[in-house]
Amino acid sequence: MDEVLLSVRGLRTEFVTRDGVFAAVRDVSFELRRGEKLGIVGESGSGKSALALSIVGLIEPPGRVVAGEVELNGRRISGLPDRQLQLVRGKEVGLIFQDPMAALDPVKSIGDQIVEGIRRHRRHLGRREARRLAIELLREVQVPFAERRLADYPHQYSGGMRQRVMIAIALANEPDLIIADEPTTALDVTTQAQVLDLLDRLVSERRTAIILITHNLGIVAEFCDSVHVMYAGRFVERTTVEQLFRAQAHPYTEALLRSVPRPDRLQRGPLPSIPGFPPSLAHLPPGCSFAPRCPAAQEICRDRAPATVELVSESTPVLAECHFARERLRT
Amino acid sequence: MIRTVGGRLLGSLAAIFGASVVSFLFLRILPGNPARLILGPLASQQAIQQQVRLMGLDRPIYVQYLRYISSFFSGDWGFSYSNGRPVREVIATRLPASIELGLYAFAFAFVAAVVLALLSTYRHRPVVDGTVRAISFFGLGTPPFWFGLLLLLAFSQALHLLPGPEGRLGPAVAPPPTVTGLYTVDAVIAGQWGTLGNALQHLVLPAVTLGLAPFAYLVRLLRVNLLEVSREQFITVVRSKGVGRWTAYVRHALPNAFLPTLTAGGMVLAQLLAGSVLVETVFNWPGVGALVVDSILRQDYAVVQTFILLSAFAYVALNLIVDVLYGVIDPRVRTPTGAR
Numbered sequence: 001m002d003e004v005l006l007s008v009r010g011l012r013t014e015f016v017t018r019d020g021v022f023a024a025v026r027d028v029s030f031e032l033r034r035g036e037k038l039g040i041v042g043e044s045g046s047g048k049s050a051l052a053l054s055i056v057g058l059i060e061p062p063g064r065v066v067a068g069e070v071e072l073n074g075r076r077i078s079g080l081p082d083r084q085l086q087l088v089r090g091k092e093v094g095l096i097f098q099d100p101m102a103a104l105d106p107v108k109s110i111g112d113q114i115v116e117g118i119r120r121h122r123r124h125l126g127r128r129e130a131r132r133l134a135i136e137l138l139r140e141v142q143v144p145f146a147e148r149r150l151a152d153y154p155h156q157y158s159g160g161m162r163q164r165v166m167i168a169i170a171l172a173n174e175p176d177l178i179i180a181d182e183p184t185t186a187l188d189v190t191t192q193a194q195v196l197d198l199l200d201r202l203v204s205e206r207r208t209a210i211i212l213i214t215h216n217l218g219i220v221a222e223f224c225d226s227v228h229v230m231y232a233g234r235f236v237e238r239t240t241v242e243q244l245f246r247a248q249a250h251p252y253t254e255a256l257l258r259s260v261p262r263p264d265r266l267q268r269g270p271l272p273s274i275p276g277f278p279p280s281l282a283h284l285p286p287g288c289s290f291a292p293r294c295p296a297a298q299e300i301c302r303d304r305a306p307a308t309v310e311l312v313s314e315s316t317p318v319l320a321e322c323h324f325a326r327e328r329l330r331t
Numbered sequence: 332m333i334r335t336v337g338g339r340l341l342g343s344l345a346a347i348f349g350a351s352v353v354s355f356l357f358l359r360i361l362p363g364n365p366a367r368l369i370l371g372p373l374a375s376q377q378a379i380q381q382q383v384r385l386m387g388l389d390r391p392i393y394v395q396y397l398r399y400i401s402s403f404f405s406g407d408w409g410f411s412y413s414n415g416r417p418v419r420e421v422i423a424t425r426l427p428a429s430i431e432l433g434l435y436a437f438a439f440a441f442v443a444a445v446v447l448a449l450l451s452t453y454r455h456r457p458v459v460d461g462t463v464r465a466i467s468f469f470g471l472g473t474p475p476f477w478f479g480l481l482l483l484l485a486f487s488q489a490l491h492l493l494p495g496p497e498g499r500l501g502p503a504v505a506p507p508p509t510v511t512g513l514y515t516v517d518a519v520i521a522g523q524w525g526t527l528g529n530a531l532q533h534l535v536l537p538a539v540t541l542g543l544a545p546f547a548y549l550v551r552l553l554r555v556n557l558l559e560v561s562r563e564q565f566i567t568v569v570r571s572k573g574v575g576r577w578t579a580y581v582r583h584a585l586p587n588a589f590l591p592t593l594t595a596g597g598m599v600l601a602q603l604l605a606g607s608v609l610v611e612t613v614f615n616w617p618g619v620g621a622l623v624v625d626s627i628l629r630q631d632y633a634v635v636q637t638f639i640l641l642s643a644f645a646y647v648a649l650n651l652i653v654d655v656l657y658g659v660i661d662p663r664v665r666t667p668t669g670a671r
Contacts, residue, residue, distance in 0.1 A: 058570055061455040082576065090573035097571075102564040105583045107661050117572035153662040169572060 004074075005176055005209050006032040006055070011068030011078075013047075013054045022281035024050035024063070026233035034176070035207040039220035039241070041256065042230035045278050048213045049098075051230070052179045056093050057085045073176065091121040094170030096199075098182035100162035104154040110165055111150035114138070117172045137168040141198060160191035167199055171206075178203060178210045184219065196223060217260050221245060229253045232279055232289040238319040247313060249320035249329050252290045288323070296324065339654055343647040350643030351403075354636045355396050361630070364388075368630055369412045403640065409633035413626075418633045422619065422641070427512025428499055429606035429618035434513075435534045436542035437600045443542075444549035444592070445585075451550075452557040453580055463550065470547025479540035479613040486536060494533055496615040504529045537614040541607055545599040552595055556588035563587070586660055593660070597653035601646045605638075 013025040024047040032038055042048050053059050055070055057080070070078035077088055089095075097103045104113060114134040119125055125133070131150065138146035141164040154162060163183060170178055183199065184192040200223060203210050212223055220227050220241060227244050229237040229252065237250040248254040255274045276293040279285060285292055291301040300323050309325040311318045318329065366382035367374070374382075383389050387398055402409070408418040451463035487495040494501060499514055507517040507526050515534070518527035560566070561584045569579040606620030619638065626634035658665045 053567070056571065058567060086573045086575055088573070089571055095568070095571035097564055097568055099564060103568045105565045105569065105587065106663065107586050108583070109662070116569070116574065120573045155663050166568070169568070172572075 002034040002036070004031050005034045005036075005072065007069075007071040008055065009069045009071075011051070011054055011065065011070065013050050013059055013063060013065050015050075016062045016064070017282070020282045024233055024281060025054055027068070028233070028235060029068075030228060030235065030238065032177070032209050032211065034209055036209050036226065037203070037224045038209075038211050039224035039227040040211060040213045040230055041215060041217060041220055041227060043215060043274075043278055045281075046230045047233040047281075048230055049181050050233075052095070052181045052211070052213055055179065056089050056095065057082065058089070058095075087121070090117050090175070091173045092175050093177045093179060094172070094175040096163075096166050096170045096178065096180040096183045099186045100159050100166055101186065103166055104157075104162055106154050109151050109153055110138075110157065114150075114165070114169055114172060117169050121173045133172075134168075137172060138165070140171075140202065141165070141168045143168075160187055160195060163187060163191075163195050164198065167195070167202070171202060171208075174206060174208075176209060178208055179213070180210060181213045182215070183212070185214070185216075192219075217257060229256065232284060233281060234289070234321065235319070236290065236321045239313075240316050243313060243316040243318060247329055249309075249311060249313075249318050249325040250290075250322045251294050251296050251324075251328070255293075255295075288321075298323070339651060343651060346647050347640075347643050351400055351640055352396070354639035354643075355399055356392075359392065359395070359632075365412060365630075365632055399636075403637070408637045411626075411634055412631045413629045418637050421622065421634060422637060423512075425617060425619040425622045426641075428616060429611075429620060430604055431499075431513040431515065432534065432537055432541060432610075432616060432618060433600070433603035433606065435538035436540075437545070437596075437603050438542075439538050440542035440546035440549060440599065440603075441596055443546050444553055448550050448553035448557055449581070449585065452554055452561060453577065463554070467547040467550045467554075470543045471551075473543065474609075475540050475544060475607065476609040476613050478543060479536065479610055482536045482540060483613070493535055496613060497533065498615045498617055499530060499533055500526070501529050501533070537610055537616055540613070541603060541610045545603065549592055549595060549599065553588060553592045556591055557584060560584045560588040590657060590661060593653055593656055597649040598646075601642070601649045604645055605642050 008031075009029045011025055011028045012023060014021050014023045026047075028051060030038075040048055040051070050059065050063065053063075054065050057065070057078070059065055065078065068078060069076060072088065072092055077085060080088075104110070108116075111131060111134050114137060115127070115130045118130045118133055119127075122130075135146050135150055138150065143149055143161055143164050149157075154165075157165065163186075166183075170180075178199075180199065184195050187195060196219065199210075202208070212219070214220060224241050226238070226240050228235045229244075229250065231252050237244070237248065237253045239249070244253065245257070248257060252274075255272075258272045259274060261271055274293055279289055279292065285302070287300070287302040287304055288294070288297070288306050291297040294301060304323075306321045306323045306325075309320050309322065311320065311325060311329055313329045318325075322328065364379070364383075366379045366386060366388060370378055370382055387395055390398075406419070408422075410417050411421050414421075447463045447466070451460040483495060486493045500506060504526055507514060507521045507523050510517050510520050514530040515527055518524070518530055561580065563584075566579055566584055569583050570576065574582075606618040606623070608620040608624045610616065611618040611620045623635060623638050625631075626638075
C-alpha cells in the first residue's frame with residue numbers, strides 16, 4: 001500500500017445565511033493515498049464542492065470551516081494563515097473546476113493565466129522560460145498549435161479546449177494531488193471522454209492522486225479506484241468501485257445507481273428516480289438524513305442518526321452510515 | 332479593428348453634425364434679432380437692415396448654416412454680440428481655467444472612486460462598505476455650491492489651511508507665461524515652483540467640490556461591478572493557483588469590473604471640462620461656465636453656439652478614447668469574432 005497523502009478528519013464547514021446556519025460539510029473524514037483515484041458522488045447540493053474548497057482553505061464568507069483537520073504530505077494545512085496556504089495551493093494541490101466557460105479570466109491571455117501559476121511557485125523562472133513551460137503544458141494537454149494559441153484569449157477557445165487549459169493550469173507545478181470538481185459536466189459527451197482520458201493519462205503518468213467530484217456514476221466506474229457517496233454533507237458509503245457496483249450498503253447508493261440510464265436496461269415508462277429532494281441543510285431531520293426519502297426506512301431511521309458501520313464484503317472494506325447496512329450486504 | 336474604428340469615426344462625425352445643426356437651429360429659432368442686439372435699441376431701421384445683409388441673416392437658413400460651419404472650421408468663430416470681441420478670444424481666456432479645474436476634479440473623482448470601491452468590496456467588511464456607501468450617498472445628495480461654501484468655511488476661514496475664493500492664484504502671484512493656459516502645467520514648464528504650489532493650493536477645494544458628485548456616482552458603479560465580478564469562478568481559480576487575495580482582486584477582478592466605469596468616466600470628464608456655473612461662482616473661478624450663462628442671458632448667439640459645438644467635440648473625442656481603451660482592456664472588443 002502507498003503512503004497516505006491526504007488525511008481529512010472531522011471536517012465541518014458552515015454557511016451563515018439569513019435563514020440560519022447550515023453545515024454543507026458535516027464532520028467528514030477520509031484518507032487518500034499517493035496515486036489513488038477517488039470519486040466523490042452525490043446530488044447537487046450535497047456539499048461536494050464545499051468539501052473541495054474546504055480542503056484547500058478557499059471557502060469564502062459567509063462560509064467558514066469550523067472544525068476538523070486536513071493533513072497533506074504529513075503536514076497539517078488546515079488553520080494555516082492564507083499566506084502559507086498560498087504556497088500549498090497550485091503547488092501541492094491543483095484544482096480543476098466545473099465550468100470552463102467561467103473558470104478563465106476573460107481579459108487575460110491563456111498564456112498569462114498559465115504563466116501566473118508557474119511563476120507564483122517558481123519565482124526564479126524568467127518570463128521566457130515560464131512561457132516555454134506553458135507551451136509544453138499546452139502541448140501535453142493536446143491543445144493544437146500550442147505555441148500560437150498561447151497569446152489567444154479564452155473567448156477564442158472552445159469549451160473542451162478551455163477545460164484542457166484548466167488541466168494544464170492545475171498540473172503546472174506537478175502537484176501531488178488534483179481535486180477536480182465536475183471537470184466534464186459542462187462538456188458534450190465526446191469531449192467529456194477525451195478530457196477524461198487525457199486527465200487519466202496525465203495523473204497516471206505522474207502518480208498524482210486525484211479526487212474526482214461528480215454526480216456521474218459512469219465516470220466513476222471508468223476512472224476511479226475508490227468511491228465515496230456523499231449525501232447532505234456526509235459520506236454515507238465509502239468503498240471500492242467494484243464493490244459499489246456489486247452491492248450497495250446504503251439505500252441511497254442503490255437509488256443513485258438505479259437512476260442511471262443504461263442502454264441495456266431500456267424499458268418503457270419513466271426513468272427510476274429518487275423521490276423527494278435532498279433535505280435542506282438548515283433543517284436536517286433528527287434521524288438519518290436520508291430517511292424521509294428512503295423506501296426501506298424504519299422507525300429507528302427517523303429517530304436516531306446511524307453510526308458508521310465497518311464491514312467487509314468479498315474481502316473489500318465498506319464503510320456505511322445506515323442502520324441496516326449489515327443486513328443489506330448479506331442479502 | 333480597423334473597420335470598427337472606421338465605424339466609430341463615422342458615428343462621431345454624425346454626432347458632431349447633429350450637434351451643430353441643433354445648436355444652429357435652436358438659437359436661430361429663439362426670439363431676438365441678432366442685428367438688433369449688436370447695434371443696440373437706438374439703431375435706425377436702415378442700419379439694422381444693412382447689418383442683417385452683412386451677416387447674411389436674409390439668406391436661406393441652409394446657406395446660413397453652411398457659412399457658419401465652414402467659418403467654424405476655418406477658425407472664424409464670429410464675434411461676441413455683446414462686446415464685439417472675437418469669440419475665439421473670449422473663450423480662450425476662459426476655457427483653460429475650466430479645463431484645468433475639470434481635469435483636477437476628474438482626477439480626484441476617479442482615483443478616489445477606484446480606491447474606495449476596492450476597499451469597500453475587498454473581503455466581507457460591512458463597516459468599511461457601509462462607510463463608503465454613506466459617503467457616496469452624501470456626495471450624490473449634496474448641492475455642490477453648498478458643499479463648496481462649507482469647505483471654504485472649514486479649510487479657509489476656520490483652519491487657514493487653504494486659500495479662500497480668490498480664483499486661480501493668490502493676489503500677489505503672477506500667472507506663469509502662457510503655453511497651455513493651465514497654470515499648473517505652465518508653472519512646471521517655466522520652472523516656477525512657487526507658482527505651481529500656489530495654483531495647486533487654489534485648486535484643492537474647487538476640485539473636490541466639483542468632483543464630489545461624479546466621485547459618488549463612479550464609486551457606486553464600480554462597487555456594484557466589483558461585487559459581481561468577485562463572485563465569478565475565475566477569481567477562485569486564480570486563488571487556487573496560490574495567488575494572494577489582494578493580488579487576485581486587483582489583477583483580475585478590477586480589470587473585469589472596470590469597463591462600465593471607464594465609459595461613465597469619459598462622460599463625467601466631458602461634463603467636468605464644460606465647467607460649472609455654481610462652483611465657479613462660489614470660488615471666483617474665471618471659467619467658461621459663468622461665461623456661457625451670461626451669454627445665454629444676453630442672447631449672445633455666437634458664444635453659445637461655439638460652446639455647444641466645442642462640447643460636442645469634447646464628448647465625441649472622449650468617447651473615441653474610451654472605445655480605444657476598451658479594446659486595450661477587453662480582448663473581446665478587439666476581435667470581430669467577438670464574445671461567446
